[in-house]
Structures are given as structure tokens and as C-alpha cells.
Amino acid sequence: MTSTDATTVQPAFGVGERIGETFSVMGQRFFTFLLLAAIPGIVVQLVSYFIGMGAGNPLDPDVAASNAMVQSPATAIMVVGVVPMIAYSIMTGMMVLAAYDTKAGRPVRFNAYLGETARRLPALIIITLIATFGIAVGSMLFLVPGLWLCGVWAVCVPAIMIERAGFGALSRSSQLTKGYRWPVVGFIVVTYIIISVITFLVAMVAAFLPIPALFVAIVLGLINGITTALLSIAVSVAYARLRDIKEGVGYADLAEVFD
Structure with a gap:
């Protein structure tokens, strides 16, 4: 290999x-991420629980949605779509900021996270909706297109929160992931599998314990929140690695952006 060839190796x-x-990031500030995850996760689960009470298993999202649809189509849209999207958009945005503070060794700043996320909420919701819809449609086409789009748009949320990319976040994510999309997909898929196994085991234990259904709903909401937290940290880690590779920007530089 010549010296010229060596310089082209990614x-x-x-x-x-x-x-x-x-x-590691999750473990360093476990209770911080637990708190950020618990509130929206439990709120979403409890809304579904109370809407779904009265017929079937209220902890089954399909039952809750069906009951809500019978009562009111508008209620169903709120329960199944609007409330979770807003809650998880807020949580994901705050998690991204918290992850960078953790890696940069900076203190926890809940008010700053909430304020920054609120300012970027319209972009977070719309970009998340577009990306989710695109990946879902792509996944229907023999799965591979959906996975590819997942790789392309994997770091759109950090782009919104850290770079203030707004509605250009999908384009920015595409730029950053170019040349690394399948490794990013592999990273997200493996992380998701690990999280799924852990949460499945916890959910199984909760399901077999003689505890009230309301408490089970709270546990499930907490599990969903922690799952979202870990995935939010994962995309933050991926974004930071891509910025480091392509632009030489470290965690401390990224963390200063949202001061």
C-alpha cells in the first residue's frame, strides 16, 4: 500500500x-436519565390505561386504541398519536443534551434541557414524523430500504438539538452518515436487541407478579421510557462519533453549542 492509499482509508x-x-453514558448518570425517561413514559402509558379501562386488557395498546376509537375518534388520535409523539419528542431532545453534558463532564441542567427542547419542539415533531413514516414505508419494501433510511436519518435529532439544524436536520443527518450508514444501522440494531431482551425480561417478571394493573402500567411506562432513553443516547453517541471522524469536533465543543 502506498502512502497515498493509506491516507484514503476511512x-x-x-x-x-x-x-x-x-x-457507559447511561450508567454515569443513571438516575438523571431515569427521571427524564420516567415522566413521559409513565404519562403516555397511564393515558392509554385510563382510556382503555372497561373492556379487555387495558394494558394492551390495541385494546386501549380500540376503546378510545369507539368513544371518540379525536380521543383515539390524541392517545395513539399526538400525546406519545409530543412526550417522546420532548424526552428525546432532553436526553440528547443530557448525554453530551455527561460525556463533557458538565453538571446536569434540567431547565436548560427543557428550554432548548421547547424551542425546537416543532422541528423535532415534524422531522420525527417524516423520518418514522419514511422508515416504516421503506421497511414494507423488503425491509432493506427501511434499514437504509434508518442509517441515513439516524442522527437527525442530535442535528436539531446540537446544531440547531431545524427542518434541515434530515439533510444534515444524510451528510454525516454518508459512508457509515450500514455500520450505524448495525450499531442501532444491536443496541435495540440488547435493550429489547432486557426490557422483555423485566416486563415478564412484572406480568407474573401479583400486583395491581395500574402498577403494571406504571412499570411498563418506565420500561418504555428507559428504552427510549438508551436509544436517544445511542444516536447521540453515533452523532458525536461521526462529527469527530468527519469534522474533528469533540464532545466539549458539541456541548458548548447549546449554552
């Missing part, structure tokens, strides 16, 4: 390292 994304980094 730095590795490092799937294993990024997985370890994701759980």
Missing part, C-alpha cells in the same frame, strides 16, 4: 465501542 465507526459508550 476511520472505523466502531460498533462495539459505541455500544459500550452508550451504556
Whole structure:
């Protein structure tokens, strides 16, 4: 290999390292992320629980949605679509900021996270809706197009929160992930599988314990919140690695952006 060839070799994304980094960030401030995850996760689950009471299993989202649809189509849209989207958009935005503060060794700043997320909420909701719809449609086409789009748009939320990319976040994510899309997909998929196994085991234990249904709903909401927290940290870690590879920007530089 010549010296010219050597200079063209791309730095590795490092799937294993990024997985370890994701759980390391979660572990460093577990109770901070737990608090950020618990509130929206439990709120969404409790809304579905109370709407779904009276017929079937109120903890089954399909039952809750069906009951709500019978009562009122508008209620169903709120329960199934609007409330979760707003709640999880807020939580994801705050998680991204908290992850960078954690990696940069800075203190927790809940008010700053909430304020920054509120200012970017319209972009967060719309971009999340577009990306989710696009990936869902792509996944119907033999799965591969959906996975590819997941790789293309994986870091759109950090782009909104850290760079203030707004409605240009999908384009910015595409730019950053170019050349690394399949490693990013592999990272997200493996992380999701690990999280799914853990949450499944916890949910199974909760389901078999002799505890009230309302408490089970709270536990499930907490599990959903923690799952979203870990995935939010994962995309934050991926974004930081891509910025480091392509632009030489470190965590401390990224964290200063939202002061």
C-alpha cells in the first residue's frame, strides 16, 4: 500500500465501542436519565390505561386504541398519536443534551434541557414524523430500504438539538452518515436487541407478579421510557462519533453549542 492509499482509508465507526459508550453514558448518570425517561413514559402509558379501562386488557395498546376509537375518534388520535409523539419528542431532545453534558463532564441542567427542547419542539415533531413514516414505508419494501433510511436519518435529532439544524436536520443527518450508514444501522440494531431482551425480561417478571394493573402500567411506562432513553443516547453517541471522524469536533465543543 502506498502512502497515498493509506491516507484514503476511512476511520472505523466502531460498533462495539459505541455500544459500550452508550451504556457507559447511561450508567454515569443513571438516575438523571431515569427521571427524564420516567415522566413521559409513565404519562403516555397511564393515558392509554385510563382510556382503555372497561373492556379487555387495558394494558394492551390495541385494546386501549380500540376503546378510545369507539368513544371518540379525536380521543383515539390524541392517545395513539399526538400525546406519545409530543412526550417522546420532548424526552428525546432532553436526553440528547443530557448525554453530551455527561460525556463533557458538565453538571446536569434540567431547565436548560427543557428550554432548548421547547424551542425546537416543532422541528423535532415534524422531522420525527417524516423520518418514522419514511422508515416504516421503506421497511414494507423488503425491509432493506427501511434499514437504509434508518442509517441515513439516524442522527437527525442530535442535528436539531446540537446544531440547531431545524427542518434541515434530515439533510444534515444524510451528510454525516454518508459512508457509515450500514455500520450505524448495525450499531442501532444491536443496541435495540440488547435493550429489547432486557426490557422483555423485566416486563415478564412484572406480568407474573401479583400486583395491581395500574402498577403494571406504571412499570411498563418506565420500561418504555428507559428504552427510549438508551436509544436517544445511542444516536447521540453515533452523532458525536461521526462529527469527530468527519469534522474533528469533540464532545466539549458539541456541548458548548447549546449554552
